[in-house]
Amino acid sequence: MNRPQRAKDEWLRATIEGLLSADELSQLASVPVESLWSAAVDRGFVTDDELAAAVGVRFRLKVANLDQVSAQAVEAMPEALARRYGVIPLAVTETSIDVATADPLDLDCEQTLAFALGRTVRMAVAPPAVIARKLEELYRPREVIQQLVDTMRGTIEIEAIDESAEEDSIDVIANQAGDRPVIRLVDRVIAEAVASRASDIHLEPEETGVAVRYRIDGVLRQVMVLPKAVKVPIVSRVKIMAQLDIAVRLRPQDGRARVAVRGHRVDLRVSTLPASQGEKVVIRILDQSNTILNLEVLGLLETELRELTALMDAREGMVLVTGPTGSGKTTTLYSMLQTIKERGVNINTVEDPVEYRLPGIVQVQVNEKAGLTFPAALRSILRQDPDVILVGEIRDRETAQIAVQAALTGHVVLSTLHTNDVAACVTRLTDIGVEAYKISAALKGIVAQRLLRRLCTLCKEPARPDEIPERLQGYFPPEVQLYRAVGCPECTMTGYRGRHAVHEMLTVNEDLQARIAAGEPVDQLIEAARAAGMRSLWDSGVEHAKRGDTTIAELLRVLEAPSEERAKARTTTAQPPLRETGHVAIPVAPLPPAIDRGLPAAIHQEPAPPTGKAPPPRRTLRMPPEKVSLNRPTTTQTATGSFVTPVTAPVAIEHVWDRAMDPPSASGPTGARRNGALHDPPSAKPRTSRFEGPPPRILLVEDEEPLRRVMKDLLERDGFVIFEAGDGIQAVDQVDRLKPDALVPDLNLPRLDGFGVLKHLRARAETQRLPVIVLTAKGDEDSEVHVFEAGASDYLTKPFRARPLDSPPGGPWSQSDRADLTRRGPCEA
Numbered sequence: 001m002n003r004p005q006r007a008k009d010e011w012l013r014a015t016i017e018g019l020l021s022a023d024e025l026s027q028l029a030s031v032p033v034e035s036l037w038s039a040a041v042d043r044g045f046v047t048d049d050e051l052a053a054a055v056g057v058r059f060r061l062k063v064a065n066l067d068q069v070s071a072q073a074v075e076a077m078p079e080a081l082a083r084r085y086g087v088i089p090l091a092v093t094e095t096s097i098d099v100a101t102a103d104p105l106d107l108d109c110e111q112t113l114a115f116a117l118g119r120t121v122r123m124a125v126a127p128p129a130v131i132a133r134k135l136e137e138l139y140r141p142r143e144v145i146q147q148l149v150d151t152m153r154g155t156i157e158i159e160a161i162d163e164s165a166e167e168d169s170i171d172v173i174a175n176q177a178g179d180r181p182v183i184r185l186v187d188r189v190i191a192e193a194v195a196s197r198a199s200d201i202h203l204e205p206e207e208t209g210v211a212v213r214y215r216i217d218g219v220l221r222q223v224m225v226l227p228k229a230v231k232v233p234i235v236s237r238v239k240i241m242a243q244l245d246i247a248v249r250l251r252p253q254d255g256r257a258r259v260a261v262r263g264h265r266v267d268l269r270v271s272t273l274p275a276s277q278g279e280k281v282v283i284r285i286l287d288q289s290n291t292i293l294n295l296e297v298l299g300l301l302e303t304e305l306r307e308l309t310a311l312m313d314a315r316e317g318m319v320l321v322t323g324p325t326g327s328g329k330t331t332t333l334y335s336m337l338q339t340i341k342e343r344g345v346n347i348n349t350v351e352d353p354v355e356y357r358l359p360g361i362v363q364v365q366v367n368e369k370a371g372l373t374f375p376a377a378l379r380s381i382l383r384q385d386p387d388v389i390l391v392g393e394i395r396d397r398e399t400a401q402i403a404v405q406a407a408l409t410g411h412v413v414l415s416t417l418h419t420n421d422v423a424a425c426v427t428r429l430t431d432i433g434v435e436a437y438k439i440s441a442a443l444k445g446i447v448a449q450r451l452l453r454r455l456c457t458l459c460k461e462p463a464r465p466d467e468i469p470e471r472l473q474g475y476f477p478p479e480v481q482l483y484r485a486v487g488c489p490e491c492t493m494t495g496y497r498g499r500h501a502v503h504e505m506l507t508v509n510e511d512l513q514a515r516i517a518a519g520e521p522v523d524q525l526i527e528a529a530r531a532a533g534m535r536s537l538w539d540s541g542v543e544h545a546k547r548g549d550t551t552i553a554e555l556l557r558v559l560e561a562p563s564e565e566r567a568k569a570r571t572t573t574a575q576p577p578l579r580e581t582g583h584v585a586i587p588v589a590p591l592p593p594a595i596d597r598g599l600p601a602a603i604h605q606e607p608a609p610p611t612g613k614a615p616p617p618r619r620t621l622r623m624p625p626e627k628v629s630l631n632r633p634t635t636t637q638t639a640t641g642s643f644v645t646p647v648t649a650p651v652a653i654e655h656v657w658d659r660a661m662d663p664p665s666a667s668g669p670t671g672a673r674r675n676g677a678l679h680d681p682p683s684a685k686p687r688t689s690r691f692e693g694p695p696p697r698i699l700l701v702e703d704e705e706p707l708r709r710v711m712k713d714l715l716e717r718d719g720f721v722i723f724e725a726g727d728g729i730q731a732v733d734q735v736d737r738l739k740p741d742a743l744v745p746d747l748n749l750p751r752l753d754g755f756g757v758l759k760h761l762r763a764r765a766e767t768q769r770l771p772v773i774v775l776t777a778k779g780d781e782d783s784e785v786h787v788f789e790a791g792a793s794d795y796l797t798k799p800f801r802a803r804p805l806d807s808p809p810g811g812p813w814s815q816s817d818r819a820d821l822t823r824r825g826p827c828e829a
Contacts, residue, residue, distance in 0.1 A: 010033060011058070011105060012033055012036050012037060012055075013033060013036060015051070015054050015055055015058050016028070016036065016040055016046070016051070016054075018054065019045075019046050019050065019051065019054055020040070020045050020046065024040075024043075024045045027043070028040060028043075028045075037051060037102065037127065037128055038128065038129060041127070041129070048127035048129060048130060049063075049127075051127065052125050052126060052127050055104065055125045056124075056125045059104045059105075059125070061104055061123055061124055061125050062124045062125070063124065063125050063126070064088070064090060064100035064124035064125060064126040066088060066090075066100060066126055066130060066131075066134050068090070068486075069088065069089065069090055069134070069138070069487055069493055070089070070090065070091045070092060070486075070487065071485045071486065071487040071491075071493055071494045071495035071496070072091075072092050072485070072495075072553070073089035073090055073091050073092040073097060073098070074089055074138055074487065074493050074494070075219070075221075075494070076089060076092045076097060076117060076119075077089035077097070077099075077117070078116070078222070079139040079222055079223075080225070081112070081113060081116060082135060082138075082139065083135060083139065085101070085106065085108075085109040085112070085113070086101065086102060086103070086128065086131055086132070086135075087099040087100060087101045087109065087113070087131070088100040088101075088126065088131055088134050088135065088138070090124065092119070093119075094119075095119055095120060096119050096120040096121070096122055097113070097117055097119045097120070097121055097122070098122045098124060099113065099121060099122070099123060099124070100123075100124045100125070100126035100131060100134075101123055101124070101125070101126065101131070102125070102126060102127060102128040102131055104123050104125060110123070137489065137493070138493050139223075182230070182233045182234060182236075182237050183237060185226075185230065185234065185237075186234060186237045186238060186241070189201065189212060190259065190261070190266075190268070190283070190285075191261050191262075192214075192223075193214050193283075193285060194261045194262075194266055194285060194287060195261075196214055196216055196492070197216060197217070197498075198214035198215055198216050198285060199215050199216070199218075199284065199285055199326070200214070200215040200282060200283065200284055200285065200326075201213075201214060201215075201281075201282070201283040201285065202214075202215070202220065202280070202281075202282055203234065203235065203238070203280065203281040203282075203283075204280050205231055205275060205277040205278030205279065205280060206225075206277055207277060208225075208228060209225045209226050209227050209228045209230075209231070210225070210226040210227075210228070210230060210231050210234060211224075211225050211226075212224045212225070212226060215326075216492070216494075217453045217454075217494070217496055217497070217498065217499050218326065218451055218453060218499060218558075219453070219494075231278050232278070235272070235278070235279050235281055238270060238272075238281050238283065239253070239255070239270075239272065241257040241259070241268070241270070242255030242256060242257045242268070242270035243255050243257070244270065244272065249274060249279055250274050251274065252271070252272060252273050252274065253270075253271075253272045254269075254270065254271050254272075255269075255270045256268060256269050256270060256353060257270065264287075265288075266285060266286065266287045267285075267286040267287075267288075267355070268283050268284065268285060268286070269283070269284040269286065269353060270282075270283050270284075271283075271284075286355050286356065288356050288357075293331065293334045293335045293338045293356070293358075294335055294338065295308065295309075295335045295336070295338075295339055298328075298331070298332065298335060298500070298501050299454075299500025299501050299502075299544070299549065300501070300503065301503075301540065301543055301544075303535070304503050304505055304535075304540065307445075307505045307507060308336070308447065308503075308505065309339075310507070311444060311445040311447075311505075311507065312336055312339060312340055314412060314444050314445075315410075315412065316407065316408075316409075316410045316411060316412060317407050317412065317413070317442055317443065317444035318403065318404065318407035318412075318413040318414075318415070318442045318443050318444060319336075319412070319413070319414050319415075319444055319445050319446070319447070320394075320414075320415055320416065320417055320425050320443070320445075320446045320447070321333055321414070321415075321416050321417075321446075321447045321448075321449065322416065322417045322418070322419045322420075322421070322422065322424070322425050322446060322447070322448045322449075323416075323418075323419075323420075323448055323449045323450060324418065324420070324450075325418065326451070327449055327450050327451055327501075328449060328451050328499075328501050329416045329449065330355050330356075330392075330416070332447065332449060332501065333390060333414055333416065334355075334356055334358060336414060337349075337358060337361060337388070337390060337414070338358070340388055340412075341358075341360050341361060345387035345388055346362075346384070346385055346386050346387045346388070347360075347361045347362065347386070347387065347388045347389075347390070348361075348362045348363075348364065348381045348384060348386045348388070348389055348390070349361060349362070349363045349364060349389070349390035349391075349392070350364045350366060350374055350377040350378060350381060350389075350390070350391055350392060351363060351364070351365065351366065351390070351392035352365070352366035352374070352392055352393070353365060353366075362384075364377050364381070366392075374391065374392075374393075374395065374396075374398075374399040375396075375398040375399050375402055378391065378399065378402045378403065378406070379402065382402075382406060382411075386411060387411065387412065388411070388412045388413075388414065389403075389406055389411055389412070389413050389414070390413075390414045390415065391403050391413065391414070391415035391416075392415070392416065393415065393416050393417070393418075394415050394416070394417055394429075394432070396432065397432050397433035397434070400429055400432045400433065400434050401433070401434060403415055404429075404434055404438050404439065404442045405438075407442035407443075407444075408438065408441060408442050408733075413442075417429075419448075420448070421448050421504060421526070421537070422446040422447075422448045422504055422505075422506040422526075422529070422534075423506075423522040423523075423525040423526045423529065424522060425446045425448075426439060426443075426516055426522070426525060427522055430519075435732075435760065436516055436517050436518070436519050436760075437517045437728065437729045437732050437733075437751075437752050437756070437760060438729075438733075439516055439517075440508070440512075440513040440514070440516035440517040440729065440751060440752070441513070441517075441729040441733075441751065443508050443516070444507070444508055445505065445506060445507045445508060446505070446506045446508075447503055447504070447505050447506075448503065448504040448505075448506075448537060449501045449502065449503045449504070449537075450501070450502050450537055450541075450558050450559060451499040451500070451501055451502075451558070452499060452500060452501075452502055452541060452544065452549070452550045452554050452555065452558055453494075453496035453498070453499050453550060453554050454496060454497060454498040454499055454500050454549055454550060455483055455485060455495065455496060455497075455548065455549065455550055455551060456485070456486075456487075456488060456490065456491035456494075456495055456496055456497045457497075458488055458490050458491070459485075459486040459487060459488035459490070459491065459495060460483045460484070460485065460486060460495070460548070461483065461484055461486050462481055462482070462483055462484075463482040463483055463484040463551070463552075465478065467482075467484065467552070468482065468552060469552070471561070472552065472561065475542045476542070476545070476546065476552075480546050481548070482545060482546070482548075482551070482552065483548050483551060484551055484553075485551055485553070485554075495551075496550075496554070500544065500549055500550070502537055502540040502541045502544060502559070503535075503537070503540050504534065504535065504536055504537045504540065505534065505535070506529050506534055507532075507534075509532060510750065510751070511528060511532070512525065512528060512529065512532070513751045514750070514751055514752065514753070515528055517728065517729065517751055517752035517756055518752070518753070518756050519756075519759075537559055538555075538559050538560070538561065538562055541555045541558070541559050542555070695719045695720055695721050696720055696721070696741040696742060697720075697721045697723065697738070697739075697740045697741045697742075698715060698720050698721065698722050698723070698740060698741065698742050698743075698744055699723045699724075699725060699731065699734055699735065699738065699740040699742070699743045699744070700712055700715070700722055700723065700724055700725070700744050701724075701725045701726075701727075701728070701730075701731040701743065701744065701745035701746060701749060701754075701757070702724075702726075702745075702746045702749075702775070703726050703727055703746065703748075703749055703750050704746075705726075708724060708726075711744075712724065723738055723740060726750075727749050727750045727751045727752065728745070728749040728750070728751055728752025728753055728754070728756055728757045729751045729752050731743070731745055731749070731752075731757050732752065732757060732760050732761070735761065735767060735770070740770075741771070742770070742771040742772070742773060743757075743761070743770060743771070743772045743773070744772075744773045744774075744775065745757050745772065745774060745775065746774075746775045746776075747774055747775065747776045747777075747787070748777075754774055754776075754790075755790050757772075758772060758774075758790045758791040758792060759790070759791075761791070762790075762791040771793040771794075772791065772792050772793050773792070773793060773794045773795065773796060774787050774792045774794070774795040774796070775795070775796050776795055776796070776797060777797070
């Protein structure tokens with residue numbers, strides 16, 4: 001603040017003349033103008049408050065209250081500018097900033113601040129001594145660092161660290177040797193960062209020095225600027241601590257170190273990057289003593305905690321946690337492991353690096369130089385009888401394939417992905433190279449998260465209604481009390497202390513499994529998930545703001561606000577209920593009399609109209625709405641005896657058909673045709689094989705077990721070797737393992753339908769020409785064209801005769817028939 005005297009500074013002497021006596025003025029006559037204020041106060045002639053009030057009256061300015069400093073204003077004002085001009089930022093808006101100064105006529109200050117900050121500068125008056133103290137309170141002092149740096153000029157020797165020692169001591173209280181200034185400087189920087197709860201330290205080379213910045217609660221703050229002379233020594237010291245090569249300056253390096261700060265261990269992850277002004281260093285601080293690995297303290301909403309607990313209760317499958325770097329994914333996963341390990345299970349992790357050491361859990365550190373990569377470690381872990389496997393990050397196809405396969409074979413797999421939301425996880429896995437049908441089968445849930453700063457409980461104040469942006473008012477009813485950040489010494493004048501997570505949780509249900517397997521785009525997956533009740537990251541953040549955990553400003557800083565149309569809709573449109581009360585009438589296809597006699601009373605035949613030509617009878621299923629699936633229609637078949645009758649319904653009504661599934665009492669001759677299907681008596685013996693050579697291997701895919709059992713029985717009697725699958729996912733997987741000669745799938749399958757199966761098979765060279773005979777209840781021309789376009793070799797319409805399934809029309813299967821079957825490709829049969 002000591003600047004050259006200027007003629008215009010004489011205003012201060014004129015102001016003081018109105019407050020002091022002639023004798024007092026004579027004692028100050030020889031005092032320079034720049035020291036006049038402090039001299040008058042120090043000699044007791046006037047107080048700071050009296051002189052500030054007189055200056056305010058002279059220039060028609062307010063006297064600043066430095067006890068009310070906005071955290072946003074401090075963040076907007078760089079420390080270098082504040083110290084250069086001796087000003088304190090008071091408040092800030094999008095167009096202006098209020099500052100306290102002891103020199104209202106400093107036009108250079110006003111113009112420079114306006115240009116640098118892009119805002120109009122509004123002055124208020126404050127005593128220079130008070131401003132100086134406030135600067136030290138708001139911005140960290142540089143005097144101690146400067147004293148350390150003054151001893152570094154000239155030759156600098158860096159003492160080698162004993163790498164055999166388990167840790168290096170950095171106790172900032174103990175007196176260090178005077179001949180180790182660089183070590184003492186680095187130790188102080190690290191120790192102050194730990195004390196400030198910083199997650200990262202940035203050492204950024206600049207033209208004039210080295211900027212030291214701490215990331216506290218997710219926000220970078222510049223805490224000091226070191227002279228240019230220490231640029232190389234300080235980087236070299238950090239490299240030695242992390243066991244990096246100090247001679248390598250043109251190549252990025254990564255390392256780690258362990259230190260002790262005030263008696264407890266802290267792990268450091270070090271990354272160097274060559275830049276135009278020198279090497280930049282980032283040090284990630286992993287302070288386990290400052291991290292509580294417990295789901296209860298993560299800030300989960302009650303509904304989110306229930307959903308996450310349900311995902312952890314799974315005994316197999318994959319759960320992914322996604323989000324950008326620094327969003328708390330590892331902390332969430334470790335907290336989940338702490339809960340799961342209480343069940344007495346074998347937990348193994350493979351990480352790069354192991355961030356926190358957890359007792360009772362086997363943790364494997366990736367070491368690519370030694371050949372211990374993620375895939376190699378995963379293969380070994382699978383031979384260690386694991387129950388739960390944590391994969392630090394899925395980075396490549398091989399890791400993803402092994403992780404998915406482990407999830408499909410009875411293990412719980414937890415891992416992370418770097419994506420923005422839950423739906424993008426599916427796209428990411430597909431891009432890596434995992435088949436969609438495997439993703440849908442393995443995936444149990446996805447958790448996307450971000451971290452929001454938590455309001456300081458000591459200084460937060462209620463927010464005014466006019467502080468809520470108009471486009472967001474629909475999210476915050478008038479009766480909800482919101483809060484704003486103020487700032488106090490406890491939170492270093494930021495208004496925030498600590499962070500909490502907001503979550504977006506997706507539980508994969510049957511509908512989403514089918515959509516994922518069919519390769520639906522991301523926007524459709526998100527729409528389906530939200531229809532099933534998924535809460536978005538924004539919605540979770542809004543709930544935290546309503547609870548007083550954070551502010552709207554913090555919400556907008558971290559998360560993207562929804563479109564104005566969506567926000568406006570919340571104010572005018574009520575959310576529709578998921579289900580309606582009462583019973584729902586659902587049309588069901590007509591049934592033959594044989595089945596109609598056994599139907600429950602819940603299904604009744606509607607009478608034909610009294611006049612005109614009667615339309616085909618229509619059935620109505622009366623069911624409570626909770627039994628109705630509103631997502632997608634399904635087609636259900638039933639079997640009576642050994643013949644098949646189609647029953648079409650848009651709901652899952654298996655329980656309705658229990659009586660209809662029982663074969664009717666025996667009537668009619670043995671082997672009679674019923675509804676066009678050949679019925680063999682139960683006592684019929686298997687026929688002898690009619691094939692020249694090994695019998696064809698057929699994979700039969702049907703989700704209706706009674707129908708599948710009848711078809712299998714018919715085909716096995718004719719000598720076929722039959723394999724079974726109950727859904728499309730199993731079908732594609734068994735095609736890879738069993739290599740059948742032909743595939744006979746139903747079109748309407750759970751998880752992955754027949755068209756999805758065809759799409760996967762025809763997209764791969766090894767299964768492009770596999771004969772596929774599709775079973776369908778639709779025999780119209782459009783359906784036939786659709787089936788062949790999808791890649792089917794042939795199709796059978798249900799109800800069907802048994803003969804087309806068991807042999808060609810010409811008689812027994814010959815070697816040429818068998819060869820022709822395996823030669824057939826799509827649309828050639």
